[in-house]
Amino acid sequence: MNERIYLSLCQESGFEKEYIAKALTTQWITTGGSNVDEFENVLENYLGEKSFVSALNSGTSAIHLALILLGVDKDDEVICQSMTFSASANPILYQKATPVFVDSESDTWNICPQQLELAIKDRIRKGKKPKAIIAVHLYGNPYKVDEIHAIADKYSIPVIEDSAEALGSSYKGRKCGTFGDLSIFSFNGNKIITTSSGGALVTRNLSQKKKAIFYSTQAKDPAAHYQHSEIGYNYRMSNICAGVGLGQIKVLNENILRRKENHKFYNEIFDQIEDVELLQVFNEDYQSIYWLNAILILPQSRKRTEDLRIELDKENIESRPLWKPMHLQPIFEKYPYYGGEVAENLFKMGLCLPSGSNLTREEKKRIKKVIFNFFKK
């Protein structure tokens, strides 16, 4: 059997060991520490533009702390893009707040500006202005930044920008992760770079960053003894994980180039196949790292998405349906939803294809063969 080809897995850059060794030899094998400080500095320089980074133990923790910093509490409502990974929405429930889901538009597959405004107006009419909006750059593809933020500004609602899949993507020359009132990244093992497990919260000023670190380290009040007047969390990144991140970030640009090459590879394949669309950037304002490449097999095709997934799997190649929209998930289906069937149809037609930075020429050959055979039959 051929070796399994995964959707997206990080691999060692070779630079990690030196930083991990530093954590070990300096006997700082806990959370925080010099690697963590350095990792935050590197990210702040990379993002530029008023970005203050707190390194955390996951992207999910970063979203949770973003909600806490915005004061989201049990009687609040938070708007969230429906088409996303559940980690975007779960922290709303951690706060016992109510998620309000919004459909996608078909240009970027991200939160739809029209439906967003309808949702805001309707929630206000029903008596409550949403406390925050969570917008996601799905698969590295930026959402409609100008439109979404114009609406958020019009109603004075802060935006949490979920950039978990979009480190290195940009819109009109500005990096993803710089648009939100608060933004987050994930360094899980399947993202463009990893800390093995980790994430970051990006705030717009130093006092917010200090507050985020305070909450992530058990909310210890200044005192010699352990004194607490607020709920704390154990969300800080470890010095070992930050060492992995420092080694990884050295190859971020290389990884982005590789992912763009993967996109070119799939473009060449699907240019030759009818009734299949590959996810593209909407126009030249949008730059994507193509974290994952995803296709839609259109209804007029004789072929079904699930059959392609099975064919690929037979050859030990992983592919997966798109994120199943949150408003269709058992845990979330009872909450309000605004929109039609855009996200639902994307989910029905869509498939994510192997897109790792380490995809070899041989592996691409195997993938190409299965795809061509499948559509030829």
Ligand SMILES: *Cc1c(COP(=O)(O)O)cnc(C)c1O
């Ligand atoms: C990966 C991911 C997250 C969560 O990040 P973790 O580090 O795994 O907690 C959140 N949102 C999106 C869109 C993601 O893809």
